[in-house]
Amino acid sequence: MKLYSLPLSPYAARVRGTIYAKDLAVEMILPPEDWRTSDAFRAVNPLRRIPVLVLDDGTTVAESQVIVEYLEDAHPETPLRPTTAEARARVRFVTQVAESYVMGALMPLFGMFDAKTKDAGAIDLQLAKLDAALANLEAALSPKGYAHGDRLSTADVFLAPLRFSLDGLVGFSGRKGLLDRHPRIAGYPDVVQTDRALSRVWSEMTDGLRSFYETRASAG
Numbered sequence: 718m719k720l721y722s723l724p725l726s727p728y729a730a731r732v733r734g735t736i737y738a739k740d741l742a743v744e745m746i747l748p749p750e751d752w753r754t755s756d757a758f759r760a761v762n763p764l765r766r767i768p769v770l771v772l773d774d775g776t777t778v779a780e781s782q783v784i785v786e787y788l789e790d791a792h793p794e795t796p797l798r799p800t801t802a803e804a805r806a807r808v809r810f811v812t813q814v815a816e817s818y819v820m821g822a823l824m825p826l827f828g829m830f831d832a833k834t835k836d837a838g839a840i841d842l843q844l845a846k847l848d849a850a851l852a853n854l855e856a857a858l859s860p861k862g863y864a865h866g867d868r869l870s871t872a873d874v875f876l877a878p879l880r881f882s883l884d885g886l887v888g889f890s891g892r893k894g895l896l897d898r899h900p901r902i903a904g905y906p907d908v909v910q911t912d913r914a915l916s917r918v919w920s921e922m923t924d925g926l927r928s929f930y931e932t933r934a935s936a937g
């Protein structure tokens with residue numbers, strides 16, 4: 718298998734976390750330079766988004782949540798879903814809050830803070846939306862340790878890249894108090910550092926962020 722991946726993409730990072738946790742042999746590949754516009758990449762993923770998993774027979778699987786679920790179905794030997802239906806529902810609830818509400822509020826903020834003319838009112842509204850989403854995520858997390866219970870689950874492979882991106886926003890925007898009301902989310906990097914798969918993803922995203930800033934600096 719091959720994975721079209723970008724080091725800093727929180728979506729690709731979820732899939733890499735799943736692959737590392739399961740010790741799967743997957744070659745990581747960068748998309749072609751013109752992936753956003755090329756017809757060749759559109760043939761790989763009509764949505765023209767990263768990540769995309771390419772199976773050994775050439776079949777492609779796109780969208781990070783779909784890929785994580787596919788890997789879980791196809792490679793259940795190291796399960797990242799708990800065993801009971803109730804526990805699975807709780808894990809899926811964490812991933813749903815993280816994806817639909819937190820990521821939905823977080824990602825536009827990078828563009829808003831990066832804009833030449835910043836709209837302070839719109840930024841404050843979006844930050845309030847993010848804070849409300851973070852409060853919901855905070856309430857959904859286990860009091861300590863992994864996102865759900867005491868072992869790695871699909872919720873963690875979503876949460877670790879999300880948590881990295883939150884640090885990224887703090888660095889990018891200078892809003893240092895972003896996580897003050899959310900101690901479980903704030904402390905989650907300690908859990909990441911104890912886990913082989915999550916810490917590897919965190920380190921790759923750190924390298925990706927460094928390259929991002931270097932490229933920006935050299936572009937002036």
Ligand SMILES: N[C@@H](CCC(=O)N[C@@H](CS)C(=O)NCC(=O)O)C(=O)O
Pocket residue numbers: 725726727728729753765766767768779780781782
């Ligand atoms: N819902 C998609 C989102 C993936 C996504 O938006 N990836 C970004 C890279 S981080 C992308 O491909 N953006 C398109 C672009 O930059 O043109 C998923 O979960 O895989």
